[in-house]
Amino acid sequence: MDIEKTSTKHTEKNLASQDASGLRRLDSRYVDNYHGVHLKTILVYIALCLVYFVQLFNVVGSGAYARNIAAAIGGASDTVWLSQAIVIVTVVLGPPASQAADYWGRKWFLVVASTFGFVGALILARANSMNQAIGGQVISSVLYIGQPILIAVASEILPRKFRPIAQGGLNLAGAAGAIVGLLAGSAFTTNNLYGWRNYWYIVTALLGASAIIIGVLYNPPPRPLQKSLTLKEKLGRLDWVAYILLAIGLTLFTIGLSWGDNPYSWSNAHVLAPLVVGACFIIVLIVHQTFLKKDGLIHHELFKNDRNFAVALGCFFADGMIFFAANNYFAFEVSVLYETSPMLVGLHFCVAFFAAVVASCSVVLITMFTKSIREPIVVSFVLFMIFYALMATADLGSAKAVWGYPVFLGIGLGWSLTYLVTAAQLSAPPHMIAVTSGILLAARSFGGSVALAIYTAIFNSSLSSKLGSGIAAAVVPLGFPPAELEQFIGALASNDQAALAHIQGVTPQIIGAGVHALQSAYLASFKGVWIAAAVFSGVTVIASCFIRNPSKDLNNHVDAPLEKEA
Template identity: 25%
Template sequence: MARSVEEKPEIYHCESLEEQNSPNTRGISALAASEDEPQTPYQLGWRTTVALLALSMANVCAALSNTTNTTIKFQVAALARSPADASKASWIANGNFLIVLAMGPIFGSLSDRLGKKWFVVGGPLMGIIGSMVSGSAKSVYQIIGGNILTGFANAGCIVSISCIQEIMPNALRPWAMGVSQFMASAFVVLGTFIAAAFVRDNTGGAGGWRWAYYFNGIIYGLTAVSISIAYFPPKPRLGRRNQLGSIFRGIDYLGILIMSASFTSLIIGLTWGGNTYSWNSKQVTATLCCGCIGLVIFGLYEAFVVKEGILDHRLFQTLNFPILLFVCTIDGMLLLGVNVLYSQQIFDLFSQDAVRIAVILSPYLITSTFGCIPAGWIMASTKSYREMLVMALLWCSLFTGLMGTVNANRLSWTYAFSALFGIGTAVTTTIPVVALGLSVPSYLIGTAATISISCRALGGNIGITIFTAIYSNKYASYVGAKAASATEQGLAPVDVNQSARAWKYVWLAIAVLVAANGVAACFLKSVAPMMNSHIESALEGGKVREAQLQAIDITGDT
């Protein structure tokens, strides 16, 4: 049995790689045994509640920034001056996602060592700047530039996901993440309608979509202020072991460079393919090959050259970590891909009125919102998640597949099927990130959580690119290349019937990928032993927080 924190302050130390990777210390039970539960009673109070709400607003910011993607067609229509400008439309969304993908793990790793408040306050401050740049843009390229800045902001904001889990006892993490994801999803619904209303009313003139960005900037600002005054965590455990200089010397700079360059090359190739250049062009082939080779080199470097790099070896104590990264990647294709492309399908088949588009989106958004808290509550109550996650993924596969039967005369089917797969996405949004946090050492939760979100961003990037290519190629094969090009440039209306046929293949591709995700989730292991009373970052006054504030490491140095 664990001793009290007063008697055993070294419970906060971090084991060496050799200790944690030995055969006797592998698995979820070993992780649980290494995180002693405090014997001094720890009572949650108003400080934790206020911090939970404030930190959830950072999660809101990262999700809310995607609502402007539902107005991409209006942004391009207002600012594109040539077909070349219009062809860059996918980068309005991808610019944000790519930066989150590249910077998320870096910020997460640093936050585990330097402290997380720097990032969850600095991120929203950067978001204000990015939102203002995009909102005041005079060209498509300026919108992309603003969204790149917003990507840096969101890479900081997603650190809040690990903060939320750290300030709660392990057993209550699912409930806390359910609340946080509920807030994020609720703001997505609100932001979607607000963006649509701005567009329809042409608020501010010259494109009401600008005020969708300005609204996001206001939320970023309120978030930065609220976290600044509500969140005062103890120093992270890894930060207690090292001086600032040694932390920066230990940063995996080469790994960061290889990973970022590889992902950038890969996403550029996927974005160019079938749009700027043909898929068999030397430009697309070269960038895709460089990206894939770079990722292989990155994997080998992280596996055999460094031990505490971006992919810290201590994260791989169980198979849950790599499996959940795969789950999050495919889930990103579903969540982020659908958020961007579903609104475009509605635009093509049902309405070009921004508010009506939001109304048609709302069944999916609402069910995915209100399902988050029940999903977290079920996991917290049962200490079980695998069966629920597998069922949710297969449920999503079924109803995304049925979305392929939708056409311009089946609006009621659209409402029904989207609402039903929205129920499943509530589970896939909430549960994997909690299970991931309970499958790794708690002092590395910032690294683990941001890697998982980066995988979602990667999935979103790849999904948007692949699904757009599927649609574009199928639509062109039905109406002809010239007619498809004229439609893309806004010079000809969409052939509604042929568009519905093309969207069918997009939904079938999504359904197959999500089904494969469900199969992968079957191999996950229980995290019940980790769902105990351990708290990584105590905010409430008392002996637990005092021990963390004054903790000594394994060497005995203060």
């Protein structure tokens, strides 16, 4: 009986201690423990920016130069997996790695992630088949499990009042990585079938350097849970059921989306089976996290402070949907309708990232003179809507105008990512900042994957209905023989001048009429994508109005200082 009383008292003491610890942790958000930014903190932040630079450099290359890889080593039908590998790994492994980083610390997750990226990029650079290239990209994609962690570290090593600036600096580095990637890649691949190898050799070198720099410079004090829990306790706190459901559900769902109309029809079993099974696993995951595991991967405490985390999560999902329209179709439209030079096509898209750099720099001024978070987020989605509305009204004579349209896209990108991350992180408990960032980025990647399937369906459906009939209507009245239409359309679509010259009945007038009809069909198909993206942007404008301005949270407290003051 005495033993039972002692045990009960001991348990109550532990619970009281935990409650007190929770109160102290909550109150610490408003403690001024800022003693200036040390050189060590600055160097670590610069190292994080370098990693972010490389991540965007790699992701831009995997989309922009996939066709160049296929032209050299074959496998054109499988190029989508060079980008989808990044999406799948980020969605499936990002949140679990972020949760584990609270128990084992941030450093080695960042170092190991960059090391995997180094190995994978080297394999891709030396690949002689598309299967090798995809395998290298799968290994390299482990790099992106470190993305939410570095976003968390950038925020927690600086005072909360600098958090928008910290995220703005990361986005500036990412935009610079995209710009350098587009320009360098264009230079490497122009008139060089294997120039893309040099691109990924650069990725290899940068990732090796970033792994070394992080390993040497970032040595934070051990986190409370890192010191207090045993290995068994740490493993027990991980949400293994959620990880399994997430991995199976999202992987199958993404595979189904990727195969839709590429190469299978949406009614084909290859598409329906992974979509349906994946959706079932996702539904089970939602039920599990909502009713059965309230302290798991999607911890219910994330939603208790205010509505900002929930709203930011939805906006991040929409942000992925919105960005992927431009990422996959803007340069495509420019190359088909307005420019033939790969360098000029790349420069068109670079305009967006130049604007993103300017927008990221302006965060400093916005933070100095105002503590507004909601207003820049709302404006960013308004700018997205303007960009897509302008692209939807473009015609074949808009070659000069489309140089300016990406400015709206770039400013929106510079602000939306910066302030949505800030809003979500300030809403979540300080000890859950890493898993918050992981869930946000997973939502954005998943949103992009879903949107890509929607846009592909819209574009392919429109193009297949307009291309053949439009070209036939343009050239048959000019005397072109209908029996040669199929060959003529194929040669036009692939811009095969040699094949065009050998088709019976072809004249310069017929070629000109056919090109105009082809461009008109493409223009109408692109317009459907832009309208869909504009609608998504408009809906998100309304949702973002519900973000709360967390002015009192932008204070001098540092969540995880690198150096302790005496």
